[in-house]
Amino acid sequence: MVLQDWHSHNSLCRHAEGTIEDYIKKAIEMNLDLIGVSDHFPYEYLEKSNISIKDIPYQEYAMRLNEVDSYLAAVEKLRIKYHNEIKIRIAFEVDYFKSQENFLNLQIEKRLDELDYILGSVHILHGKSKLFAFDDMRFLSMYKEYESIDNIYLDYYNKLQNMITSEKFTFDILCHFDLPKKYNKRANDKELVMNEAIKTLELVKRKDLTIEINTGGLRKDIKEQYPSFEIIEQIFELDIPILLGSDAHHPNDLGYKFNEILKLLKKIGYTELAHFKKRKRYFIEI
Ligand SMILES: [Zn+2]
Ligand SMILES: [Zn+2]
Numbered sequence: 612m613v614l615q616d617w618h619s620h621n622s623l624c625r626h627a628e629g630t631i632e633d634y635i636k637k638a639i640e641m642n643l644d645l646i647g648v649s650d651h652f653p654y655e656y657l658e659k660s661n662i663s664i665k666d667i668p669y670q671e672y673a674m675r676l677n678e679v680d681s682y683l684a685a686v687e688k689l690r691i692k693y694h695n696e697i698k699i700r701i702a703f704e705v706d707y708f709k710s711q712e713n714f715l716n717l718q719i720e721k722r723l724d725e726l727d728y729i730l731g732s733v734h735i736l737h738g739k740s741k742l743f744a745f746d747d748m749r750f751l752s753m754y755k756e757y758e759s760i761d762n763i764y765l766d767y768y769n770k771l772q773n774m775i776t777s778e779k780f781t782f783d784i785l786c787h788f789d790l791p792k793k794y795n796k797r798a799n800d801k802e803l804v805m806n807e808a809i810k811t812l813e814l815v816k817r818k819d820l821t822i823e824i825n826t827g828g829l830r831k832d833i834k835e836q837y838p839s840f841e842i843i844e845q846i847f848e849l850d851i852p853i854l855l856g857s858d859a860h861h862p863n864d865l866g867y868k869f870n871e872i873l874k875l876l877k878k879i880g881y882t883e884l885a886h887f888k889k890r891k892r893y894f895i896e897i
Contacts, residue, residue: 612870612873612897613644613895613897614641614642614643614644614855614866614869614870615643615644615645615646615647615698615854615855615884615886615895616638616643616645616646616647616855616856616857616859616865616866616869617645617647617649617700617702617728617730617784617823617854617855617856617887618647618649618704618730618786618823618825618827618856618857618858618859619634619646619647619648619649619650619856619857619858619859619864619865620649620650620651620704620858620859620860621633621634621648621650623650623674623678623682624650624651624672624673624674625670625671625672625673625674626671626672626860627650627859627860627861628860628861628862629861629862631648631650631682631685631686631689632689633862634646634648634859634862634865635648635689635693635697635699636862637862637863637865638697638865638866639693639696639697641865641866643697643865643866644697644698645697645698645699645700645886646697646698646699646700646865647699647700647701647702647727647728647856647887648686648689648699648700648701648702649702649703649704649728649730649856650673650674650682650703650704651672651673651674651703651704651706652673652674652679652703652704652705652706652718652719653673653674653675653676653678653679654667654669654672654673654706655669655670655673655675655676656676656711656714656715656718657669657708657711660708660710660711660714661710662708662710662711662742663741663742664742666741666742667735667742667744667747667750668744668747668749672706672734672744676718679718679722680722683701683722683725683726686699686701687701687725700727700728700887700888701725701726701727702726702727702728702729702730703719703726703729703730704730704732704786705719705729705730705731705732705782706732706733706734706735707731707732707733707770707773707774707777707780707782708735709770709773709774709777712777712779712780713779715779715780716779716780716781719781720781723781723890724889726889726890727887727888727889727890728783728784728887728890729781729782729783729784729890730782730783730784730786730823730856731774731775731780731782731783731784731785731786731820732785732786732787732790733767733770733771733774733790734746734747734790736763736766736767736770738753738756739756739757740753740756743756745763745767745790745791745793746790746791746793748794751794754794754796759799760791760796760797760798760799761798761799761800761803761804763791763796764789764791764798764804764807765803765804765807767790767791768804768807768808768810768811769807771785771788771811772810772811772814775811775814775815775818775820776814776818782820783820783821783887783890783892784820784821784822784823784854784885784887785815785820785821785822785823786823786825786837786856786858787823787825787827787828787837787838787858788808788811788822788823788825788837788838788842789808789837789838789839789842790837792828792833792835792837792839793828793831793832793833794831794832794833795832795833796833805841805842808838808842808845809845812842812845812846812849812851813849815849815851816849816850816851820851821851821852821853821854821885821887821892822838822846822851822852822853823837823853823854823855823856824836824837824838824843824853824854824855824856824872824876825837825856825857825858826855826856826857826858826867826868826869826872827856827857827858827864827867829867829868830864830867836868836872836875840875840879843875843876843879844879847879847880847881852883852884852885852892852894853876853881853884853885854884854885854886854887855869855872855873855884857869873897876897877897881897882896882897883895883896883897884897
């Protein structure tokens with residue numbers, strides 16, 4: 612089976628282990644057909660914004676702005692070096708902030724030609740008292756500030772909807788769709804939250820975006836891929852393209868449980884996965 616991993620990090624983001632080359636070598640060793648190098652885009656541009664970025668340890672979340680171009684150059688060099696052994700794609704995982712979409716776009720736009728795709732994510736909510744990095748362990752106590760977990764889901768899906776419908780923000784693939792479940796936080800009112808998820812998926816469909824099936828969740832408390840089986844069924848119903856990402860923060864995470872997930876996807880009815888090159892989408896059979 613052809614395995615392609617579209618979501619990987621490296622030590623540049625300060626919370627992943629291994630160099631870019633370590634991940635590429637591991638991917639070759641595992642016989643992956645493709646590795647997408649998609650490290651976190653910087654947050655420090657928010658220092659000049661009205662967002663109180665100091666509330667979160669953003670220095671540990673991503674590379675620096677002054678490392679962006681050397682990152683792109685390094686991956687390009689490795690792409691050439693290993694071109695006979697594996698397909699390498701160059702990307703960023705970008706965190707979306709509505710109030711900063713102009714600046715974000717400015718940063719991304721000037722590098723668009725060098726990118727094969729952009730992962731769009733939301734990891735941070737505007738909490739009640741301060742910014743809430745809801746997928747960072749150190750913020751677990753802040754979950755209490757919300758009356759219920761459902762409100763976190765609704766807030767999160769609302770942010771995804773802003774990102775999807777934004778006229779200014781450019782991205783190709785929506786990441787870890789139901790991320791708030793990470794610390795085993797399931798919705799209370801399942802129907803309410805599912806309806807908001809479906810509303811979000813309909814916007815994804817309208818924008819003709821792709822959704823990542825992220826196996827990182829299988830390594831977290833929730834022990835389940837993002838998104839859930841039920842949501843993947845909805846994605847299939849809406850005929851939205853998907854692809855796989857391990858969200859590797861260690862070379863050993865690459866391709867994590869891809870064979871199992873592919874079986875699940877086939878069971879749902881998927882026969883092909885999306886593929887990106889220079890921001891054009893193609894499909895490969897599974
Ligand atoms: Zn990360
Ligand atoms: Zn992420």
